[in-house]
Amino acid sequence: xxxxxxxxxxxxxxxxxxxxxxxxxxxxxxxxxxxxxxxxxxxxxxxxxxxxxxxxxxxxxxxxxxxxxxxxxxxxxxxxxxxxxxxxxxxxxxxxxxxxxxxxxxxxxxxxxxxxxxxxxxxxxxxxxxxxxxxxxxxxxxxxx
Amino acid sequence: xxxxxxxxxxxxxxxxxxxxxxxxxxxxxxxxxxxxxxxxxxxxxxxxxxxxxxxxxxxxxxxxxxxxxxxxxxxxxxxxxxxxxxxxxxxxxxxxxxxxxxxxxxxxxxxxxxxxxxxxxxxxxxxxxxxxxxxxxxxxxxxxxxxxxxxxxxxxxxxxxxxxxxxxxxxxxxxxxxxxxxxxxxxxxxxxxxxxxxxxxxxxxxxxxxxxxxxxxxxxxxxxxxxxxxxxxxxxxxxxxxxxxxxxxxxxxxxxxxxxxxxxxxxxxxxxxxxxxxxxxxxxxxxxxxxxxxxxxxxxxxxxxxxxxxxxxxxxxxxxxxxxxxxxxxxxxxxxxxxxxxxxxxxxxxxxxxxxxxxxxxxxxxxxxxxxxxxxxxxxxxxxxxxxxxxxxxxxxxxxxxxxxxxxxxxxxxxxxxxxxxxxxxxxxxxxxxxxxxxxxxxxxxxxxxxxxxxxxxxxxxxxxxxxxxxxxxxxxxxxxxxxxx
Numbered sequence: 001x002x003x004x005x006x007x008x009x010x011x012x013x014x015x016x017x018x019x020x021x022x023x024x025x026x027x028x029x030x031x032x033x034x035x036x037x038x039x040x041x042x043x044x045x046x047x048x049x050x051x052x053x054x055x056x057x058x059x060x061x062x063x064x065x066x067x068x069x070x071x072x073x074x075x076x077x078x079x080x081x082x083x084x085x086x087x088x089x090x091x092x093x094x095x096x097x098x099x100x101x102x103x104x105x106x107x108x109x110x111x112x113x114x115x116x117x118x119x120x121x122x123x124x125x126x127x128x129x130x131x132x133x134x135x136x137x138x139x140x141x142x143x144x145x
Numbered sequence: 146x147x148x149x150x151x152x153x154x155x156x157x158x159x160x161x162x163x164x165x166x167x168x169x170x171x172x173x174x175x176x177x178x179x180x181x182x183x184x185x186x187x188x189x190x191x192x193x194x195x196x197x198x199x200x201x202x203x204x205x206x207x208x209x210x211x212x213x214x215x216x217x218x219x220x221x222x223x224x225x226x227x228x229x230x231x232x233x234x235x236x237x238x239x240x241x242x243x244x245x246x247x248x249x250x251x252x253x254x255x256x257x258x259x260x261x262x263x264x265x266x267x268x269x270x271x272x273x274x275x276x277x278x279x280x281x282x283x284x285x286x287x288x289x290x291x292x293x294x295x296x297x298x299x300x301x302x303x304x305x306x307x308x309x310x311x312x313x314x315x316x317x318x319x320x321x322x323x324x325x326x327x328x329x330x331x332x333x334x335x336x337x338x339x340x341x342x343x344x345x346x347x348x349x350x351x352x353x354x355x356x357x358x359x360x361x362x363x364x365x366x367x368x369x370x371x372x373x374x375x376x377x378x379x380x381x382x383x384x385x386x387x388x389x390x391x392x393x394x395x396x397x398x399x400x401x402x403x404x405x406x407x408x409x410x411x412x413x414x415x416x417x418x419x420x421x422x423x424x425x426x427x428x429x430x431x432x433x434x435x436x437x438x439x440x441x442x443x444x445x446x447x448x449x450x451x452x453x454x455x456x457x458x459x460x461x462x463x464x465x466x467x468x469x470x471x472x473x474x475x476x477x478x479x480x481x482x483x484x485x486x487x488x489x490x491x492x493x494x495x496x497x498x499x500x501x502x503x504x505x506x507x508x509x510x511x512x513x514x515x516x517x518x519x520x521x522x523x524x525x526x527x528x529x530x531x532x533x534x535x536x537x538x539x540x541x542x543x544x545x546x547x548x549x550x551x552x553x554x555x556x557x558x559x560x561x562x563x564x565x566x567x568x569x570x571x572x573x574x575x576x577x578x579x580x581x582x583x584x585x586x587x588x589x590x591x592x593x594x595x596x597x598x599x600x601x602x603x604x605x606x607x608x609x610x611x612x613x614x615x616x617x618x619x620x621x622x623x624x625x626x627x628x629x630x631x
Binding site (some may be wrong): 015142 | 181246380487522528529532536547
């Protein structure tokens, strides 16, 4: 009788202990995952991915990490240099204000387009939107976290 | 002799896999965790079987049998474990770099629920068969859904592009239930179409999150604008508050027509959380809570069924054998459980062969776990739900765009909020509402809906960079802002 009761006690305690063993292993994995994510440079606020670029500079598929202010154009002093015949020297600027991205046309000759419609002055950008400058198309994406 | 066709078949499968660029990928973490889950469930079942034998012997006045080491329902447990490892195997073969923690966590919750169903009187639900058998059937179907979604969903265009269609489907389901639903225990929840019956509100919570993810990711910049002022609050343009008001009205409608307080609370809470997640504006939450208080106050004074629930919550001991019976019994169950519980199978002295709480298998599994596993056990169960929510939010933070981020956050918050509402209801922390404890409660609709959620979360967690869908045409916001600029 006593032996049976003790055996059941032990089984119950092992069951509870196993629940916590599982939780402990999961939490350890979660913490490791979060630490690994924290080690990665997360200072970037977003990424700009080149989806089409006939001139090959920048090449299609390249992605740029963005700072709060990013200038785009043909001039070599821009943050992102677009060697495209239809891009102006100082073509457009991407800015991160508050919690949102904005694109601003800097008086370019051929204009800046977002999802196919021309930007007039300052325009908000959402992640996933496509910007066209000259013949270069770029897509704004969230930073990899 | 039979080896030749088999190897030929394997080669064909291999060729097909290479053509689709599928390479199996070892999922070590998932396997380790699943092994612990399997051991834990087997030990739990052993303790349940031994307790049961001992109780039978005591009732008969005999000595306990010398060999107590028996599984309570070996076939059911083994089938469930085989199902879990089969899902793992399928995910390994599919070779996607997806989350490895969700499946074992859900597997453990489902297994604990299954142990509870094995332990309860088998004729509680049974139209199809025993309680545990039916639950096993639903769990296996649920696992199938998880694996299908986790492997097959690679693209979310079908979700994001048709968000208003989804919303229409959801409202349609709701209206169908309003009109054709059957009343059970005063709540009009279940809908029967031909041979099938189910609770549409379970599916509705998934549809709601899909719609909200689509709507909020598209209109976020606008909702963050501050053009209307209401006292100390700055609000977005008034037309864009319409969905908020609509949500509030839907929640009220569910309470009034369906008398389903739990679903209404769940929908409204998830809606407010998602609004906060996507806009980071606390004023929305304050405004939403104010609307909730006003709505709840109105309902309390106008509708009897709401007032009954609140009165029971305030003082269940006013009528301990009538209206407050369930809640009082649940509180006693927690008290009997104490720190480490009475042990699986040892709780709940039944009254004439019935458990003391009528809806134990659907609405009060948390109380049953509290009695049999004690405070230590239910804290572990709550920890498992926290893990699910953490994984969901982590998947959201790593998502490539806002739709996926809000979708992942919303799906995991549905599970978290639902677990909180029913656990807190069982504990008399908030008024009791009849919703299920995800993955633990008995019930097909609930298990299926939650399986859909887990399957989609696993699919959304994929690490490789998939091409995003083509950019949408300039939306309403853009046109509006253009007009404003001009």
